[in-house]
Amino acid sequence: MSSAAPAPTRRRVDACPGALQTHPAADGALARVRIPGGLLSATQLRVLAGAARDLGDGHLELTSRGNLQLRGLPAGAEPRLGDRLAAVGLLPSATHERVRNVLASVLSGRAGGGHLDVRPWVTALDAGLCADPALAGLPGRFLLTLDDGRGDVAGLGGDVGLLARSATEVALTLGGIDSGRRAAPADAVPLALAAARAFLAERDAQGATAWRLAELDDGPARVATRLRGQSRDFGPAVEVPGAPVVGPVGAVTQVDGRTALLGVVRLGRLGADQADLLARLADEVQLTPWRSVAVPDLAEDAVDDAAVDLHRTGMVFDEASPWLRVTTCAGRPGCAKSLADVRGDATAAVTTGALPAGGARQHWAGCGRRCGRPQGGVVDVVATPAGYDIQRSGVEED
Ligand code: SF4
Incomplete structure (x- = not known):
């Protein structure tokens, strides 16, 4: 296995913003709310829209990791924001809030083509991260990717990734390349958590303060070595798919016959009213790494009205649009x-x-x-x- 050339050791403090540890920007405090898998219930979306309206500048910014940011917060707003988030399960751990960076295949379990549904992995991985006090030490930039085999998120720069190879085999990627380690789907999340711990152990061993696994000296190979005995032997080498240039947009027919709509949010700025509309249209939405939102589970007779309503708010469904x-x-x-x-x-x-x-x-x-x-x-x-x-x-x- 090859590895990227090591980057210089980080010397700065990890000041990556969170919901409680905000970043002082010129327009007020900036809060970043981690949304594992980009999956948000309608209730959570409404609470975020209300927080943006009451505490921030009225918008939710979509990030390339499927997270959300609120801007323009007044000084001292963090406890009020934290209380609102905690009330709807968006802040399960104050100590781990910044390490819950988890990207998941878009519409996994709903769209066809994947080997399995990664949504249970999202839940289990988030719970596993928050349950281990040591993992609060992960950098705020550390990223985990959960790919159902379609290759939509495996190439998006994850430090630790799970890539389904079949319904029975999962490959572990480290620093964006195949580690050679394999697991059954039921053992995949514990392997990803073990890889995150191995990153911290290797970082300590190197006396480094790296934020990303590839910044460690021979990081992917050394972390893989630390996982011997915790995973299956090497399988056939996997070519990790490259990062898609743009994500899917428009209507997708789900495996259950219903429809999902994927709309791009212009420049990633989702207005509070747009968020409220999304919450009225679906019980759950998914934020994507391409600053779009997937609105799943629409009945056939509801698709056109939903698309028209969202389009009127500025969401983009045309894959030829320059906004993409x-x-x-x-x-x-x-x-x-x-x-x-x-x-x-x-x-x-x-x-x-x-x-x-x-x-x-x-x-x-x-x-x-x-x-x-x-x-x-x-x-x-x-x-x-x-x-x-x-x-x-x-x-x-x-
Ligand atoms: S790239 Fe943009 S947001 Fe980042 S420091 Fe420069 S001006 Fe600010």
């Missing part, structure tokens, strides 16, 4: 480092048909840090004092 290919960082006024109102500029470029780099997938950022940049091939549109630089594959254009 444009992401941004927060920019001004939320970030003091930003050199531009990137959301406003990107919106103007989309609506006037003036996107740079043609139809390429592009990420707009207010400075060179490029926060929120998605996985995979992306043209960077980066604000500078002299305007935007368009950077395609490392080649800069004016």
Whole structure:
């Protein structure tokens, strides 16, 4: 097994925001609420919408890990937000809130093509993470991926991943590559938890403060070695699928005959009223890594009305829409480092048909840090004092 070249040891404190440990931004405190698997009940969605309206700036920001952010919180709002989240099960552990970064295959168990339904894994993995005091020490950027075999999330940069190979065999991925370790589906979550513990043990052994498994010296191989005796022997090598450029949009017929709608949220900013509408349409929704929302289990006679209602709020169901290919960082006024109102500029470029780099997938950022940049091939549109630089594959254009 090969491994990525080690990155320099991190020297900064892990200040990744959570719901209780917020980040001070220029527009107020920023809270990040972890949503394992992106799965949200209607009740939870309503509570989040209310919190955004009452405490924040009226929006919920979708992240590339299927989590949500609230911005513009006043000083001292954390306990009030925490109480609201805890009341509906969105804050099961105050000590572990930032380590519950779990991506799951979209519409697993509902859409066809997967080997199994990963939703029980989401529940078990979240419970296992929160039950182990040692795992509170995972970095806030540590990511776990649960892929039902369709390959939609296995390539999205997980530190530890489960990838179903069949209905009876699951591959463990480490740092985005096959570890060679295998488990039966029933043993897969304990193996993922063991891998997370092995990351912490290897990090301690190296005297490092790495945030990601691939940052450790020979991290994937050394963590895999620590798992000997806790998993099956090597199976045939697995090529981990690459990161999809965009996610699915539109209508998907479920295996039970009902329909799921997948709509992209423009620039990932979901308004509180949009969230309330979603909560009226389905008992459960799923946030995706592509800043879209899946609305499942719709009866045939409800699909058209739901799509029209959501479209009226600005959600996008056209896979040819440029909104699918444009992401941004927060920019001004939320970030003091930003050199531009990137959301406003990107919106103007989309609506006037003036996107740079043609139809390429592009990420707009207010400075060179490029926060929120998605996985995979992306043209960077980066604000500078002299305007935007368009950077395609490392080649800069004016
Ligand atoms: S990329 Fe720069 S401007 Fe944008 S949010 Fe990050 S630090 Fe702020």
